[in-house]
Each structure stands twice: as structure tokens, then as C-alpha cells.
Amino acid sequence: xxxxxFSNIQLTGQELSNRMVMAPLxxxxxxxxxxxxxxxxxxxxxxxxxxxxxEGTQISQQAVGYPATAGIYNQEQIEGWKLTTNAVHEKGGSxxxxxxxxxxxxxxxxxxxxxxxxxxxIQPAGDAFTYEGLKPFVKPRALDTSExxxxxxxxxxxxVCAVEAGFDxxxxxxxxxxxxxxxxRDGSNxxxxxxxxxLENRSRLLMEIVTAVxxxxxxxxxGVRLSPINTFNDISDSDPQSTFNFVTTNLASLGxxxxxxxxxxxxxxxxxxxxxxxxxxxxxxxxIGNGGYDxxxxxxxxxxxxxxxxxxxxxxxxxxxxxxRFQADAPLNEADQSTFYGGDEHGYTDYPFLEIA
Ligand code: PHB
Numbered sequence: 001x002x003x004x005x006f007s008n009i010q011l012t013g014q015e016l017s018n019r020m021v022m023a024p025l026x027x028x029x030x031x032x033x034x035x036x037x038x039x040x041x042x043x044x045x046x047x048x049x050x051x052x053x054x055e056g057t058q059i060s061q062q063a064v065g066y067p068a069t070a071g072i073y074n075q076e077q078i079e080g081w082k083l084t085t086n087a088v089h090e091k092g093g094s095x096x097x098x099x100x101x102x103x104x105x106x107x108x109x110x111x112x113x114x115x116x117x118x119x120x121x122i123q124p125a126g127d128a129f130t131y132e133g134l135k136p137f138v139k140p141r142a143l144d145t146s147e148x149x150x151x152x153x154x155x156x157x158x159x160v161c162a163v164e165a166g167f168d169x170x171x172x173x174x175x176x177x178x179x180x181x182x183x184x185r186d187g188s189n190x191x192x193x194x195x196x197x198x199l200e201n202r203s204r205l206l207m208e209i210v211t212a213v214x215x216x217x218x219x220x221x222x223g224v225r226l227s228p229i230n231t232f233n234d235i236s237d238s239d240p241q242s243t244f245n246f247v248t249t250n251l252a253s254l255g256x257x258x259x260x261x262x263x264x265x266x267x268x269x270x271x272x273x274x275x276x277x278x279x280x281x282x283x284x285x286x287x288i289g290n291g292g293y294d295x296x297x298x299x300x301x302x303x304x305x306x307x308x309x310x311x312x313x314x315x316x317x318x319x320x321x322x323x324x325r326f327q328a329d330a331p332l333n334e335a336d337q338s339t340f341y342g343g344d345e346h347g348y349t350d351y352p353f354l355e356i357a
Contacts, residue, residue, distance in 0.1 A: 002303040016050035023313035024053045024098040028342040030070035035080035044087030045320035056100030059158035064110045065102025067131045072158045078165045085166030097162040098171045103179030104140035105233045115141040119189040124234035145193045156212040169221035177233025187236030199246040219255040227262035229271040240272045248282040259283045264291030295326045321353045
């Protein structure tokens with residue numbers, strides 16, 4: 001019999017009970033920058049996912065780009081995240097921390113008036129979410145080559161903190177127009193040093209981060225997320241198929257936990273034509289597909305070997321028991337967009353579980 005969303009699978013030496021992944025989702029409910037008890041309740045409610053990937057968690061103060069997001073670089077933050085990892089593990093779940101640096105997708109308000117950093121001083125179109133509402137993005141400061149080793153070190157350190165906090169592994173967020181993606185794609189990277197220009201140079205930051213993190217905590221505990229056709233955060237590339245084929249080829253045989261691909265353009269704008277199968281075929285390990293999946297498409301992707309696991313975002317946000325609902329073909333709760341970002345338990349931990357008759 002072929003596999004489907006409910007087949008078990010080995011990840012990092014652990015048996016996951018299903019192949020449904022809770023996708024990383026920004027929820028802005030850490031007003032002090034520290035993961036709290038409410039967040040632990042939210043993640044614990046969703047522990048029936050085969051794997052949970054947390055919301056983006058910043059690796060340093062410089063990495064911050066949104067209000068009320070949690071960090072993973074000091075002891076207080078580690079203690080805060082322990083509430084979440086304990087809640088998920090107590091219910092038999094697995095959870096990776098997503099390591100995040102927003103780069104230019106930020107605002108001086110988060111940095112004591114200093115400019116956000118980026119590969120090049122190119123201002124993205126659009127607005128930053130600040131504590132005072134939307135403010136236009138600014139022209140970021142291009143990182144000096146000499147500053148890059150410290151950023152790689154921050155990823156390594158954050159990965160150590162994540163393991164200490166009890167996470168089963170980390171996902172390096174190299175998608176959706178944030179810092180690493182800004183280096184990968186030529187629309188945001190015009191550097192002339194070893195981190196810009198050729199494909200090899202544009203993917204160097206990612207490779208150095210993956211190497212530093214993998215050597216520290218194990219490549220089998222390290223996943224990577226990419227988004228080849230996303231234009232979210234005003235990101236662009238002149239030849240995304242070649243760019244992401246190249247990146248994937250370099251990641252292919254490192255023994256990573258997984259490659260997690262955002263297969264859609266989150267803006268809904270007409271997207272570049274990238275054949276995700278070419279990316280899947282280049283990668284030796286587990287492939288997580290993400291973007292607009294439902295139960296039938298998730299099952300068929302796995303059965304037809306186009307993905308090993310499937311990540312669901314908004315469906316998991318609104319349905320803490322999504323695997324049980326899929327299994328029972330039960331109706332899904334509707335997500336309330338007005339409570340996605342910030343606020344309290346409303347639209348966060350109060351989505352109902354299925355009533356078992
Ligand atoms: C968001 O806040 O909408 C967001 C954050 C991180 C992502 C994607 C979307 O990777």
C-alpha cells in the first residue's frame with residue numbers, strides 16, 4: 001500500500017506518528033520577546049502533528065523585524081521555550097525551532113534608530129509592522145564582509161540554545177524574503193565580495209550557516225526552508241529555477257533532517273515558473289511540501305512520491321486537532337484573520353477541538 005498523510009516516518013531517529021507538519025506561523029504573542037505559557041498551551045494543543053515547526057524565532061536583537069516575536073539566544077528565552085517543548089513532548093509530539101533573521105524586513109524602531117541590515121542597500125517596497133503600526137520599509141545598511149562571521153556564529157549559538165530548550169532540531173529560515181533569502185536572490189544582492197555575484201557566492205551565507213549549525217548540533221537535526229517562487233517581502237530573482245536547483249544541489253548530500261519548500265507565491269501575484277520536482281529530485285533526504293495543500297492533495301503528493309511530508313499553516317492555526325479531523329473527514333474550523341498577529345488567547349488557543357460523539 002502506498003503512503004499517505006497518516007503513514008509514520010522516521011525523522012532524526014524518531015518515529016513521527018504522521019506526515020502532517022505544522023508550518024511555522026508568526027503569531028506575535030511574546031510581548032517580552034520571550035516564549036510564554038500561552039504559547040506553550042497553543043503548541044501543546046497542536047502536538048498531534050507529526051512535526052511542529054515553531055514560528056520564526058530571532059537569533060539576535062539585530063534579527064528582529066516584527067513586534068512581540070520570541071528570541072532564542074539567551075537564558076531567559078531558553079527557559080521560556082522549555083514550556084513549549086515540554087508541553088509538546090508530554091503529548092508525544094516533535095518540535096523544531098525556526099531560526100530567523102529578518103534582515104532588511106525590519107525597521108529602525110526595533111534597533112534603537114539604527115538601520116536594519118541586508119546584503120545590499122536596497123529598500124524593499126512595502127511596510128514594516130512596528131509597535132506603532134505600519135511604517136514604510138527603509139533603505140537598509142549593507143553588511144560589511146567583516147560582520148558576516150558574527151551572524152553565522154549567532155545562528156550556531158541559537159541552535160545550541162534551541163537544543164538546550166529541548167527542541168528536537170532547528171529549521172534555518174532561508175525563505176520568504178528574510179536575510180538568507182536576501183543573499184540568495186539577485187534582486188536583493190548586488191554584493192561584489194565573496195557573498196554576492198555568482199550562485200556559489202550568493203548561496204555562501206546559507207551554506208556557512210548550515211555547516212556551522214550542522215557541525216554543532218548534527219546535520220540530522222538541521223532542516224532548511226526555501227521559497228523559490230515567493231515574491232513576499234519584495235524579493236525577486238532573475239532565474240529562480242537555476243538559483244534554487246543550485247542551492248538544493250549543494251544542500252543535497254549533507255544529511256540534513258529535511259528540505260522544506262514553500263511551493264507557492266504567498267502574495268498571490270503571478271509567480272515565476274519553477275518546477276518543484278527538479279528541486280525535489282536533487283535532494284537526497286526528506287522533502288516537506290508547503291502551500292495551499294488540503295487532505296486530498298497532501299495524500300496524493302505523498303502517494304506519488306512528490307513529497308515525504310506536507311506542512312499545513314492556516315489549517316493548523318484554526319484546527320488544533322487537524323490530523324484527527326482529516327482522518328475523520330470532519331469539517332474544519334474557519335480561521336479568523338483578524339486575530340492572526342498579536343493579541344491574546346482569542347483566535348489562538350480557543351479554536352475548538354472536534355467533539356467526539
Ligand atoms: C508573516 O509574518 O506574515 C510571515 C513571517 C515569516 C514568514 C512568512 C510570513 O516566513
